[in-house]
Amino acid sequence: MMSTAKFITLEGSEGAGKTTALNVIKATLDCWGVTYVITREPGGEKNAEAIRELLLHSEHLESTTELLLMFAARNEHLEKVIRPNLAQDIWVVSDRFVDASFAYQGTGRGIAWSTLEYFENMVVGDTQPDLTLYLDVDPEVGLKRAADRSEKDRIEKENLVFFENIRQGYLKRLKQFPQRIKKINANRDIAAVTQQIIHELEKAREQRVL
Numbered sequence: 001m002m003s004t005a006k007f008i009t010l011e012g013s014e015g016a017g018k019t020t021a022l023n024v025i026k027a028t029l030d031c032w033g034v035t036y037v038i039t040r041e042p043g044g045e046k047n048a049e050a051i052r053e054l055l056l057h058s059e060h061l062e063s064t065t066e067l068l069l070m071f072a073a074r075n076e077h078l079e080k081v082i083r084p085n086l087a088q089d090i091w092v093v094s095d096r097f098v099d100a101s102f103a104y105q106g107t108g109r110g111i112a113w114s115t116l117e118y119f120e121n122m123v124v125g126d127t128q129p130d131l132t133l134y135l136d137v138d139p140e141v142g143l144k145r146a147a148d149r150s151e152k153d154r155i156e157k158e159n160l161v162f163f164e165n166i167r168q169g170y171l172k173r174l175k176q177f178p179q180r181i182k183k184i185n186a187n188r189d190i191a192a193v194t195q196q197i198i199h200e201l202e203k204a205r206e207q208r209v210l
């Protein structure tokens with residue numbers, strides 16, 4: 001029998017509130033009685049986690065190196081975690097996926113959209129998410145939240161313009177894939193954000209997207 005497992009991804013720039021959103025998704029899937037794994041990018045698999053270390057904690061990386069490492073990690077993650085789980089009828093929820101590369105390496109670092117599409121075709125192919133929740137936060141609000149929470153990694157040390165560009169990248173992807181990507185207004189308080197996430201999940205369930 002063909003697998004009916006679904007693939008959900010979560011996106012947003014720094015301090016958007018992905019940790020809270022993940023907990024809401026978990027609680028909803030538990031309610032639905034669904035079997036799932038939670039994973040993340042970059043990382044989610046042994047080799048990919050080693051690449052994550054390089055990505056987040058190297059002193060400096062060229063933009064092209066960063067792009068290649070993101071997709072190398074993604075390939076390991078897809079081959080060893082995402083596809084095998086989906087094939088066994090286990091849902092996959094990933095904290096970030098390929099849309100992040102369009103936003104961070106694309107509009108953030110200035111790598112051409114067509115280059116990103118080339119790697120997307122090569123590595124992701126048709127393993128695209130069924131649903132993506134994009135937490136849209138004003139960069140100033142997000143950076144303040146992230147700064148209050150913990151020490152910054154290499155990418156979080158970028159300036160405000162970089163994060164404004166990232167937001168534009170996500171909004172461009174949203175325009176391209178309005179059926180798959182749902183925008184959540186993450187500037188509001190946690191209760192309001194939680195409510196909208198549950199609403200989007202339930203709507204997708206009703207529409208048999210999930």
Ligand code: T5A
Nearest residue numbers: 014015016017018019041042096100101104145155189190
């Ligand atoms: N990256 C990733 C790329 O460049 N390209 C790629 O292809 C991929 C996949 C990953 C980095 O790699 C980049 C993007 C990232 O820079 P990461 O640590 O996994 O690094 O990603 P982060 O975004 O840094 O993940 P965080 O765990 O830090 O999540 P969030 O969403 O930034 O933050 P979160 O949920 O911990 O919330 C931050 C704080 O705000 C509060 C929370 O309690 C917390 O203290 N908060 C709120 N406060 C008020 N109102 C709300 N609505 C709130 N929601 C949360």
